[in-house]
Amino acid sequence: MSADEGARRDVREPHNTQESRAASGARPHRSGAGKGPSKGGPKTGGPKTGGKASGRGTAQPGPPGLAARDAATAILLKVVRDGSPLGPLLEAGGAPGFRALSAQDKGLVRAILDAALRHRGAIEDAIRKRLERPLDEKAHRLSALLHLGATQVLYLDVPDHAAINLAVTAAGRDRRTAKTKGLVNSVLRRIARERSEILASAASVNGAPDWLIARWEKNWGPERTAAILAAHADAPPLDLTPKSDPAELAERLSGDLLPNGSVRLDRLHTVSKLPGYETGDWWVQDAAAAIPARLLGDISGKRVADLCAAPGGKTAQLVAGGAIVTAVEKSSSRMRRLKGNLERLRLSAEFAEADVFSFQPAESFDFILLDAPCSATGTIRRHPDLPWTKREDEIVMLRKVQQDMLARAANWLKPGGILVYATCSLEPEEGEEQAHIFTKSHDMFEPMPLHAAEFPELQDFCTPEGFFRSLPGMAFGGDSRGVDGFFAARWRRLN
Ligand SMILES: C[S@@+](CC[C@H](N)C(=O)[O-])C[C@H]1O[C@@H](n2cnc3c(N)ncnc32)[C@H](O)[C@@H]1O
Secondary structure, eight states: OOTTTTOOOSSOOSOSHHHHHHHHTOOBOOOSTTOOOOSOOSOOOOOOSOOOOOSSSOOSOOSTTHHHHHHHHHHHHHHHTTOOOHHHHTSTTSOHHHHTSOHHHHHHHHHHHHHHHHTHHHHHHHHHTTOSSOOOTTOHHHHHHHHHHHHHHHHBSOOHHHHHHHHHHHHHTSTTTGGGHHHHHHHHHHHHHTHHHHHHHGGGSOSSOHHHHHHHHHHHHHHHHHHHHHHHHSOOOEEEEESSOHHHHHHHTTOEEOTTSOEEEOSOOOGGGSTTTTTTOEEEOOTTTTHHHHTTOOOTTOEEEEESOTTOHHHHHHHHTTOEEEEEEOOHHHHHHHHHHHHHTTOOOEEEEOOTTTOOOSSOEEEEEEEOOOOOGGGTTTOTTHHHHOOHHHHHHHHHHHHHHHHHHHTTEEEEEEEEEEEOOSOGGGTHHHHHHHHHHOTTEEEOOOOTTTOGGGGGGBOTTSOEEEOTTOOBTTBTTOOOOEEEEEEEEOO
């Protein structure tokens, strides 16, 4: 996955997990111990096992639900075997089998994949313990069928018999897995029988690859790592940034007003159907993602560069704050999204579709916000595919990009101007360490540490060095539903 594609989506388009799930009626079980499934969720039909093995794919039309299951299998394979990010596979130009599905089936596929990836560690553990011998490393398709079947049995409101029959049918219809029907059937039946026990122990199973957990334990310690993993297991709430009057919006949407002015709703909302969507009264943005732009202070009437701007959550904040904003973004498709988002919000900015490494501003800026491309490990609760598609060497590669970008951006600031650097990463190499390197190598810049006196609501998030640091699992203003992991540092140019 490229750094760009790993970028979070602060301004969410109508196609998102929440709304798809709402559309499909596929409500996930709440994760955690002792939460047995309630039955009678989405009707996948009552597929009968059988059907003819048809080589690759499923040429014959199958029982209801099978097309969705096949699309989910193909997409899960793309993500966990090939390392493709999930988001683009679920978009309009995404995976072919997915594109052909009805809106309801698309919703079902999104819900299955979200749960399968969010709980991948626990599901893998449950399957492994119920196999007589380990699966062949190359048995990717069989593994995916077992994972999706187990996901439905453990985490979605689908009757066990329907979920299991569908998995067995899907196995039987493909030559590569036709002989494993018995195994699929017996493993999934055991998982259904032992559901309570599996869910009770799920929290103790690591929900990310070992290399990531080892990093977090080294950097944040075991307790905070456990809190990060617990936060990842719960789907996040829906946070909105109001264009104006947060209290009015919170009341209008019956949401909770967070101390930074974000409005928090539960996640089962269709974003584009919420009041104020059409009129551009708010945009989707995690409460932590809304902090870096605020660190610039009073920007009204000032020239602000928003570097690495798409999809535009921070651009919107800056424009709404009265600044004259130049939004720099190198990806054309993401720039289109940024423009579309600002259009909906009736906000205007100057758009520069350019690479930060070749961009040349006509004049210097009063303020610069650099929201650099990063591993995005702070957004795993919103993108549960990330742990399974990231590689550690990407973090090493991105460090150099971030360092060079910061150094380049520093040249474009007026004397007295303020620079904020931010990443949505849990990795100190992309946050704290970058800030220290910049301070050491730029004596024309003085750090502007954040203090609780200036931002009382951020007291728990100001580090001793004066950085902003959030970790998933940290409560904000008494709201225990957590925030994304973010880092931000701030400097003033001396002359
Ligand atoms: C973390 S996202 C930005 C999120 C955005 N600031 C927001 O709040 O909505 C990083 C963005 O940087 C863009 N990007 C990556 N490398 C870039 C470069 N060299 N020049 C300009 N943009 C770049 C990516 O395409 C991506 O859209």
